[in-house]
Amino acid sequence: MKSDRFDPPQASRLSADRQDEALFPAVPEQNFQVRRITLIALLIAAIVLPCVYVAAMAFNDLRNREADATDMTLRTVRVAEEHALKVFDMNETLDARVVDLTEGLDDDGIRAREAVIHEKLRVMGGGYPQVAAVSIFGRDGDLLASSRYLPSPAISIGTRDDFTGIRDGKDLEHVSKVMTGHVAGEQVFNMGVERPDANGTFAGMVSVALRPSYFEAFYRELIGADGSMTMSLVRMDGSILAHYPRKPGEPTAMAPQSPFADAVAQGRRAGVLRMRSNAGGEDLIVAFRHVGSYPVYVLCGYRTSAIWAAWYQHLAVLLLSMFTPSIALWCVIWLSLRRLGAEEEAWERWQAEASMRRSIESAYRQSRKMEALGTLVGSVAHDFNNLLMILSTNVQIVRRRGATGLDRELSAMERALKSGESLTRQLLGVARKQPLRNETLSLERWLPASRELLRASLGAKVSLVIDIGSEVWPMRVDVAELELALINIAVNARDAMPNGGRFTVRATNLHFRHEDGFPLTGDFVQLALEDTGGGMAPDVLAHAFEPLFTTKPKGMGTGLGLPQVFAFCERSGGLAAIDSAVGAGTSVRLYLPRATAAPEADGAAEPPADESSTPLGLRILLVEDNDEVAAGTEALLQMMGHQVTCVFNADTALHLFDDARARLAESGAPLPFDLVLSDIHMPGKMNGIDLAEAVRTFDSKLPVILVTGYAEELDRARHVNVRVLSKPFDIGLLEKLLRDIQHALAQSGANPETHSAS
Template structure:
């Protein structure tokens, strides 16, 4: 049951778990923030946001940085909670102030910051501990636009960073042991093996001394030999009695436990440390080698200066001792180990090769399935369109066809060609092979217009409910991509409801972008377009995967898993994001956030009736460059019917020949983009350099160069084009040409 604010507190303190309850009963008299009744709107909204989140968040507000946080952040505070509530940020985190002060200054200067895995030495539980955090500091502005505080969303990454460090240390240990094994395997002499081992261990751990010792037969003493000493360090070769090390050494070493001495011999009594001090040793690990219940050897690791032996040191020395001290048996062990490593590497390579091969087959299968479903759907749609065109043309061939029916069939052909062109554009945009065309549009008006399309997509048994505001709301997006994203979400909802239920299409304007999938939010304003269904819902363990390409829970043949990834890509490309919320058995809501923009002077309405073609030509000379014979003939006929004088060149090279050095015989060049040899873009660039006064218009049905690089500033006409489109683009190009060239065309 949701908590509510007590009567003396405002509603923004409602809920919020334990911290929310503490805030409602907190004594604010000693806080720099004052009573919540006096908090400004920006602080109230920030507190409401953090109290409603399960992600660790805090806010520092006002000149003294009054500190507020939520339940998730209370765990990070440790023993500083609950005293930190309403306190001063500096007093709470004084031990890390030097590290975070520059970031706070940036936030209060209006500059948001982002820090990943930042090390901070905190005192949260009565002792200093090294921690790591990933966090952002964002400025909070008041109603006048001034920075009044800052907001932080953070997560502690200490566990992961330490785990990664341990993994790196383990990797270094394994790498060293492998190198040690290879070095010692080159010799069959025990003394040489031991000398190599002590030298490599000392160098790896940066020690002043490292030695190997043989135990006396009666185990009362040992002889150090194979000693490695750094330059200037005393040699410790010689015979020593276990009594010199005291009772602890006898007990530990005899039982096979290492004798570990740190911090300048502080762990030994003064009389027991005398032997070490006599030879200038400040820290020691004596690692015993016990065989058949008897102490037979020691690995003596020494250092002249005080040091603390780490877990890494102990683990490394333990493994070196266990693996390295068996003389000729050691040589044989290394040989076996190398043989095993060789076999292991071979098996790993074979398994890796099989996994790569299997993964490639799986990916290919997924691609083929997706392509099969895509081409099947495209073939179905195009066959429907071609049926309309074919039937209309058959009727138009009849000599006795009345004018009214002739006009109807001509309109049907025109409208069908438009739908086919739109379908190919959507396919190219989906494949990121088309130059996108962002435009400013009233998203509410477009959602009203698309209602019929969603009805068609979802079917008669699904009720489509719209909840749209009266005021206009403008965004700048590629309309085709926007409509494709809505259709993809609607299809997903239809399948989740098994074809029956309610689909709610809702628009909210001027909303902030919330934090999504660990990414920080943004103040906006954003337009939030949501589609909510009453379907089966999505399990929580799958929510994070729904936008992955090719991921689908549908049966084979009922989905490629590409629809929602298109929605995700479109949202990101458009400067927004998409959020998914779902409850099993109740339904799912996808919300598309798109940045709002200011409306243009006039927003072009779509789907208006086409105006009559204005011929526009007055004898202007057009050089048509088209390698396809049928398209070339048709293009020249259209232009002549529009009043232009045309010359046709079958490729770019022929066009350059007809243009000559000055291009004086032509007023404009109308060229295809994709042609054998020199393409249309190359030709246009060349003419821009050599004949800058001569305008160039490009026409293309598809070009990967245009998709990747754009039109390079040239007029672009998408195929299939109409006579009206040709007329408009030529008039526009001729109107912008050089004045001298324009006057020459009139003359």
């Protein structure tokens, strides 16, 4: 919808812009969404980054711990392998010395020299803590001599695996399984070698019994007692020779199907394995090494549970050290988000309050403009109304005199009069000096009846849609002003839709409360008028309600349409508002107060007066300061058959009534007038209302008709209880009023004939 616009001088616009900047300084725009996204991004980063860091550190720490555990097992198993190799090599040397000691002796020879051999065996084996006993066995496995006993007990190992294995040439059995030794009397495993005779055949066996506890004590010192590592001395077939830490009920051999068994089967001499212990069911990182050429491996295991326990402990410290400040940071960001929400809410409230203040300030400045404009327009309109009155009365005089051949010219003058009356009405409406005749109006009945008027204003290209809500409240408005407001808006909508469009009229009920922040409170009817035109730019929208402001081409708009709408709503106790955007159309909303009384029912038409029974003319006192208006009105009244006495101000008219009151006191003569027809604004001490009040003191029943163009005088005039006509008034309406007064005088018993004779 195009708004009426008048382009002011450039200097005036600059001055107004500076004034607006002074009243409403620019406030930096607050982009709360960007700040909220930034804080949320920081919060996510403060959560994700520490988590990623902790995960990376934890993973790296676990890998390092596993690598450290593997490295420790490798170093430890190497030490244990060197130790076992030294022990086994020493045993090998000891076996060789015993073999040399018995060289050339058969079983009987050894028995014969048992005491000497016993002493030598005791000396050779007694110096080593790992050696439990040194024994010599015969061809059949009988004990011939021992470092532990003298004489040797009758013991035979002929069926023992290590004896039969050495006899049969099995290398594995050179190191036996753990057993309770027949000679040593304790848990031992034996390292035996063949004792050959002079022919090189098997003549018996020399065996050195080794204590597993010796190895276990060494392992305890090597790996410590923290329980994270294990050490084992194992035969190639998986039999466990020594193990630390040892628990009761542990198996004596490793599982035949295990990674270690596979490694032995593959011939690997060293390596690292991950396997589950069949003793405690724990997962281990196991490093193993083959001890020299002996059928024995040394194994060092590291419990993964110990790795995980240490890792968990370090992770707890890491989490505590990392997330304690992170949680504090999260709380700060969360509080910042809450504060941002509160700040945004406060900003919106401030914006609403600032907008309301701007609206109030703008309305105040608009009101001041209207007041200044009203003073100017009121004076101009009053004089213009007088000119229209002169033209109107003289046209009626010509009509009544029956001039022929002038119908076309008189009709043109009457159309010009109508346009002039409409323009004057708009000027007075904008200046808030147009008298309002408020009445209770039902939109449900009135709007459909105004459809044709709106269609004519919109033109053929624009479609009209009327949507009235159910049970819309009645309004208290001036129907003529409302009609003019709708026409002004419809014309603007038509100009905004040159190629056609849709114009929608909607009516709904609204209730405003003080806390809603709306300038109005109470019950109102919202009359929304929407078009689908091009809309208004913000700079145009800001001045839409200003008088004489128009965007239409020169000669196409007066700049009084929307200001009349605004002034009408404000004077009716309501408000007018516009929503518009370029390309989105325009919506003008009129908020008009709800009427407390029900709308008046349409009364039956009064029967036409009987012209044959019309009484004679009235005696009229015409009070008018404009000579030409007075002359035209007087001539027209006389043509109607009335007697007219014309004076030019209220003071002179009051002197006539003073003289009449003096005659009334002397002779009882009645008042010389049946009606007073007076302008309100006149030179002198008194105006028309003062005159009406004074006349009522003489005769309270004497009719008085006042003529004015100013709305502020209506309330006082109504208190005087007189009829008021707005300039320029309709001659037909005046004629009807005079006829009603004539009938009233006739019914009251007065005789107009006597009046006219006098």
